[in-house]
């Protein structure tokens with residue numbers, strides 16, 4: 001750092017900054033701090049190329065090494081015989097993704113359709129969960145009585161695997177499709193309720209005092225103060241919900257059948273197309289990652305920069 | 308003497324804590340006239356905020372009564388605007404929207420949108436924040452936030468303005484410029500103000516009366532200093548003023564001789 005600062009050529013025409021001292025005598029001070037920007041760029045261009053690439057290197061290389069290692073281990077395991085190797089899977093994937101949206105009847109559809117119908121189930125179950133869970137969370141957070149009434153029920157039901165609710169869904173809806181959606185509803189609703197309620201309880205007292213001094217009506221309190229300050233908590237709830245929903249849908253569809261990525265995995269197992277199962281694992285992972293990242297982006301948009 | 312705007316009659320405040328009952332304030336008697344600027348000064352923790360919150364109606368006294376304009380204070384309301392120490396602007400609203408929320412609440416019953424907007428802009432203009440009206444609180448400095456907080460309070464045209472160490476978190480220069488701003492606004496509006504401070508210069512510069520509080524627990528009004536300095540007041544002229552120095556000395560004496568011994 002010191003060397004770099006010294007290396008800056010003196011700026012001849014820059015007028016010196018004057019500091020007025022207590023007794024009124026202006027003291028000329030050379031403008032030392034001024035050319036900070038040129039110094040930065042000068043230093044950057046003087047550095048060897050390898051130094052400047054270092055940060056990029058640090059970001060890119062570790063993940064690449066990680067993935068390379070994964071593929072390497074996979075290839076080694078594959079050589080022992082039981083599962084298809086990376087090359088074989090890649091070829092299968094190429095044919096599969098050449099036509100992702102074909103449809104030969106309900107039991108033989110392209111991978112695109114399967115993913116989309118799983119996403120549709122998640123979307124519907126999740127949407128209903130939001131519709132019920134968020135208002136419920138608000139009520140629980142705002143009224144202590146409701147909180148003590150509902151908390152034990154939530155604590156009891158939340159640890160139950162959503163798949164345990166599948167038979168109930170089949171019984172009530174008499175169809176596979178809504179039953180799968182029902183399990184999504186069940187697993188999504190808990191994080192939604194809990195996070196919303198916590199958010200409501202954590203609304204800063206200062207904001208509530210503003211509401212009290214202005215004597216805002218309940219509608220304004222909800223729209224101008226409660227909702228915006230709970231929103232980040234709600235989005236966390238939504239993100240957690242989507243995560244578990246995407247985990248659960250695969251298992252639920254394996255049990256219910258129909259069209260969907262989970263069913264597809266099971267079907268390809270029955271057909272003994274193991275390379276397709278491996279492809280499905282990647283597809284499920286990537287879709288889950290995209291869902292999560294999208295919600296993180298949305299959450300960033302609503303974090304007001306105040307925290 | 309003008310008519311009484313706020314009357315505090317024999318008010319006391321206790322809190323129920325885990326260690327039992329804590330008496331914060333006792334036997335507070337205070338009358339604040341219309342158009343008067345009163346500061347509350349005292350050592351940290353003596354109960355200044357507690358008293359201000361009682362006048363705001365954010366908390367209710369455990370004994371005695373408080374009256375505003377002849378009516379008992381039973382809760383907070385827009386006729387007693389509060390400028391909070393930490394500005395308390397809503398971070399998801401712009402400066403304009405923060406002030407507009409208050410203006411709308413008070414005047415929407417009898418005025419249309421253009422009028423409400425004009426009021427909001429006028430209030431922000433008064434504290435010289437019109438240039439940053441559409442910025443969000445996190446985009447402006449602490450001093451600017453506090454200006455917006457003051458604009459929000461003034462825009463409501465309250466009967467009385469309550470301020471809890473409004474400049475406490477600001478650096479000395481920003482604080483001075485905001486004090487000047489406040490002096491200017493008061494001259495224009497003739498507002499009644501109760502302000503909490505722990506800054507002796509600030510108290511003398513701004514106040515008609517300074518209420519000195521004794522140390523807690525069970526704090527009460529110790530002495531009241533009436534500041535008879537000409538208005539409009541000028542910070543630079545007062546720096547060499549004999550009376551100013553004497554008022555200042557009186558406050559210091561109360562705080563650091565009469566009260567410090569008890570606090571130690």
Ligand SMILES: Nc1ncnc2c1ncn2[C@@H]1O[C@H](COP(=O)(O)OP(=O)(O)O)[C@@H](O)[C@H]1O
Pocket residue numbers: 322323324329331349350351352353354355356357358523
């Ligand atoms: N809600 C409360 N519960 C218990 N004690 C409180 C509460 N509010 C204030 N106090 C106590 O009352 C005293 C006065 O507090 P406060 O009015 O905030 O002091 P100041 O504003 O003068 O610094 C302090 O000792 C504080 O701990």
Ligand SMILES: [Mg+2]
Pocket residue numbers: 355356357
């Ligand atoms: Mg205080």
